[in-house]
Amino acid sequence: MARALLLRSASSALTLLLVTLIVFLLLHLLPGDPFSEDELVGPRRLTRAQVAEIRALYHLDEPVHRQYLLWLQDLLRGDLGASFQDRRTVASKIAERLPVTVTLNALALALMVGLSVPLGTLAAWRPGSGLDRAAGAGTYALYALPVFWAALLLQIVFSARLGWLPLLGLASDRAAELGALERLADRAAHLVLPTVCLAYPGLAYLSRFVRSSLLEGTSGEFERAGRARGLTALGVLVRHGFRLASVPLLTLAGFLLRHLVAGSVLVEWTFAIPGLGLLFVEAVLARDVPVVMGLTLVSSVATLAGTFLADVLYAAADPRVRHA
C-alpha cells in the first residue's frame, strides 16, 4: 500500500512538472509582451532602455529556460512569484479569489446533483417513456443554450424587470452596515443567478449519466430477481440500482473536484464576480506569466487530487478493486 502511494505521488509530481513546463513554453510562444508601452500615448514615452529596466525587475531579461528554472526554484520555496500587472504576490491574488470560485462551484454542483439524480432516476424508472424523453430533450435543450445569453436573460427578467434578485457583484453597497444574518441573506441573493448559470449546462450530462448507470444495474437478472421477490420497478432501482451505480457515480465525483477551482469566465464577467476564471483570462491577455502559472498549478493539483480521490473511493465501494 505504501509503495503504491509512493509510486502514485512520484508520477503525480512528474505530471505536474510537465504541465507547468508546457504551459510556460506556450506562454512564451504567444506573441506579445507584458510590458509593451504601445497603449500609452503622450508627447513623451519611456525609452526602450527604461522599459528594459522594468522588464529586468521581473527577470524578463533572462533567457526563457532560466526564467522557468527561477520560477521552479521559487516554487520549491513555496513562492509563486509576483504578478506582472500589479506586483502583488500570486498566492495572495489567488487566495483572494479562490473562496469565491469554490463557493459558487460547490453551490452549482449541489444544484446539479440535486436535480440530476432525481431526474435520472425518474428517466431510468420508465426508460423510453414520455417522461424519459421529456427529461432528455429538456436537459439537452438547456445544454445547447449559450451561457452569455442565458445569463443576460436571467439578469433582465429576475433583476432588471422583476427586481427579485441583485444584478451583479457579491454583495450590496451597504452590506458592511448590515447584521450577520442579513449579510448572509444578501450574499445568498447575489449567488442565485450565477449558480443557476453555472449549473444548468451540466444537467444533461449528469442526469443521463445517472440514468444509464442505473439502467445498467437494473437490467437483466437483477431486475428479474428483484421483481421475483416482489419488488416494484422503482424498488429495484433503489435497492439494487443505486448500489451498483455508486461506483461510476463516485468516480465522477472525483473528476468533479477539478471543477471546484475552475472559474467560469462568462459567468464571472457578466455578473461582475471576481473569481478565478476572470483572473485567468485577464492574466493571459496581459501576458501575466506568474499568475497564469499559479492558476495552472492550482487546477492541475485539483485534477490530480480528484483522480486520486476517485481511485480511493472506487476501491472503497468495490471490493473487487481492493483485493486486486
Add this chain to the structure above:
Amino acid sequence: MRRALAGASLALALACPAPAGRDEGFRTNTVRAHLSSEPQSLSLIGKTDYSSEVLALLISDGLVGYDSSLEVRPMLAETWELSADRRTVTFHLREGVRWQDGRPVTARDVVYTIRKVLEPATEARSWRPHFENLASLEAPDDLTVRATYAEPAADFLDAWRIPIVPEHLASKDRDFLTGEFAKRPVGCGPFRLVRHEPGQLLVLEANPDYWAGPPAIERLSFRIVPSDRTTYEALLRGDLDLYVGVSPDLWRESLASPRASRLARFVYPRLSVWHILWNQNGSNPFFTDPRVRRAMVLALDRERFARQATDGIAIPAATTYHPETPWADPGVRPWPYDPAEAKRLLEEAGWTDSDGDGVRERGGVPFRFTLLLPASPQELAERIAVWTQQSLAAVGVRMEIEKLDPRAFFERRRAHAFQATKSTILQTPSPDHHDVYHSSAREGGMNYGGFSDPEVDRLLEEGRRTFETTRRREIYFRLQRRLHELEPISCLFHWVSPVLHDPRLEGIERSPLGPYLVFPGPRGWRWAGRAPGRG
C-alpha cells in the same frame, strides 16, 4: 446571432414590470459610478492604467490641473514663475493645505514624489518620461519648489498635474508598489479612500478639510464591472447613477430604448483619433507614394458613414490635432469624399487595372494589401473595417482584414511587420506629437510606419522649444498643413464618448479629458433638490 438572441430576451423582459427604488444615490448623497477594471495600483503614481489614474487624481492633487476647457490652473501651487532662460521654474505652494491625516503638505513631499517617479521600481510609466529632462529639483523652503530642466520644454506644466504623495507615510514602505501606503493611500485631494474590496468596490468619502472646500457629494463609489452590458443594465435598474464611456453599441441601443428615456445623456469629445497607419518603409510597393495614401482617404465617404452608422459618435478628422484643442488649424479640413480624384491619383501613381479584373496593378503587382487590427468586442469596429474594405474595392484596391489579439497586434506593429494597421490613438492635451511623426520616433516611438520628412522634423523640434503661445500655434498650424499634404497616417475619425446618468445629478462637465480628471470634476457634482450633507 448574438443580437437576435438579445432582442428575444429583451422582448421577453418587456412583458415584466420594472423594479422600484432608484433613490439610493440621491438619498445617501452618494454618486455610484463604475470602472471596467480593478486599478493596477493605488499608490497614486505607480502602474498608471486608466482606473488607477482616475482614483489617484481624486485622492490627491497635483501642483497644477486642467479645467474642463483644458486650461492649466493652479492647484497645490498658487503661482509659479519661469526664469529668463526658461530652464528654471519656481512654484509657490498654497499655504495651509493638509494631508488627509492632518500633517501639512510641504515642498519636500513634492521633491519626494518626483524622486519616487524617477525610480524604475515605481513603474510610473506615464509620468516618468516627463521628468527625465530635470537637471535638479529642490525645496528651498516648505512652500517653494524649484525645478531646473536640462533643455527648456514648452509643455513642462503638463507633468506637474502628477498627484503628490506624502513622504512621511509612503517612505515607510520597503516596496512602494506593494507596501502599506499602496493599500491605504493618503492624499490631499477632494476625496479619501475609505473602503476597498478588491475586484468589487472602492468607496471614496468627501474630504471635509479640502483646500478648495469639500465636495457637495458625500461619497463617490466605484463598482468594478467588466461587462458593458451589465453596467448598462445596472444603470437602468438604478444600481448605478452614472455610466461614463457608454460603448458605441449600447449607446445606439439606448437612443431607441424606452427604458433609457428617463436618463440624462451627453457626449464629450474624447482626445483620440481612429487612424490607419501606412507602412512606408519600402517593404510594400504601395504606400511610399503620398498620392496613394491620399487616394485611400478620398475613396471613403466618412460624412455619410459617421451619420448613418455611428449615431454621431465618429467625427471625420483631418490630422491628429483635435478640433476641441486650441492647437487645431481650422483651415485644415478633412479630405472630402472624391472617388474620381482617388482614381486619378492612383492612375497618376502608375496603378491601373490593365486586365480588367477590378483590381489595379503596377508592373504586374496587384494592389492588394492587408489591414491589421486589434480584436475588439465592439460591433462598430467590425463595421468600419468592412466599410473601408468595400470603399477601397470601389476604386480598384483590394484590402484583406486580419484581426489579432491586442498584445500580438502591438508586437507586429512594433516590429514594422505590417502593410497597414488600424487603431486608436489616445492623446493628452499637449500639441507635441513628436512621437507620432518625428523621424527619430521610427525606432522606439510611435512612428511605426517609418514616415520621415525634414520639414516635419524641424517644425516638431521648434514647437517643443517655443513658449510663446501665438508663435507656437503658428508652428503647429504649419505642421498640420504639411501633414495634411503628405498624409503619413490617415486620421479618419475623432470619437466622442457618451455618458448616461441620473437626471438629478448636476454639474458633470463636458470635457475632452472626461468627467473625472479635470477641475472641478466630481468636486462640483451635486444632487439637484437635495440638501448637502450626509444621508
